[in-house]
Amino acid sequence: MINTKILLSITAVVLGLFGFLSSFFSQELLLHTKVTSDGAADLFIQLMAALFLGFAIMNWMNRGVIMGGIYARHLAMGNFSHFLIGFFALAKMTSVKPHLPGMWVLTIIYFLFAVAFGVVMFFHPVAAEKKAKGE
Numbered sequence: 001m002i003n004t005k006i007l008l009s010i011t012a013v014v015l016g017l018f019g020f021l022s023s024f025f026s027q028e029l030l031l032h033t034k035v036t037s038d039g040a041a042d043l044f045i046q047l048m049a050a051l052f053l054g055f056a057i058m059n060w061m062n063r064g065v066i067m068g069g070i071y072a073r074h075l076a077m078g079n080f081s082h083f084l085i086g087f088f089a090l091a092k093m094t095s096v097k098p099h100l101p102g103m104w105v106l107t108i109i110y111f112l113f114a115v116a117f118g119v120v121m122f123f124h125p126v127a128a129e130k131k132a133k134g135e
Helices: 003-025 026-032 039-059 073-095 101-124 125-133
Strands: none
Touching: 003 026, 003 039, 003 125, 026 039, 026 125, 073 101
């Protein structure tokens, strides 16, 4: 079974890093993806940074809760939805623009987090604990 405290801590740090970079280096991110900025794209990146930082804070503050099955389902579902939908969007982008290595890294990160939160969401922590103890 996945240690949810470690999972939430790692995702909090990763999303916090994404939020920080997106907030302060939005123009550079747009240049890296070869998107021309008319101001609206820059604003969109900064709003996305706020979402990243919000998720990071939420995950960091809830890293000690029991999670899985029915426990903290809202937290697991929010993270699972974010990472799964983000994975599909990034996978589509990498298929269109395969020459961007940063997008491949992001796609893999999002895939791994989507799988991890999917496991957390669909498996009950108490049942997994009993199974590990041999009860």
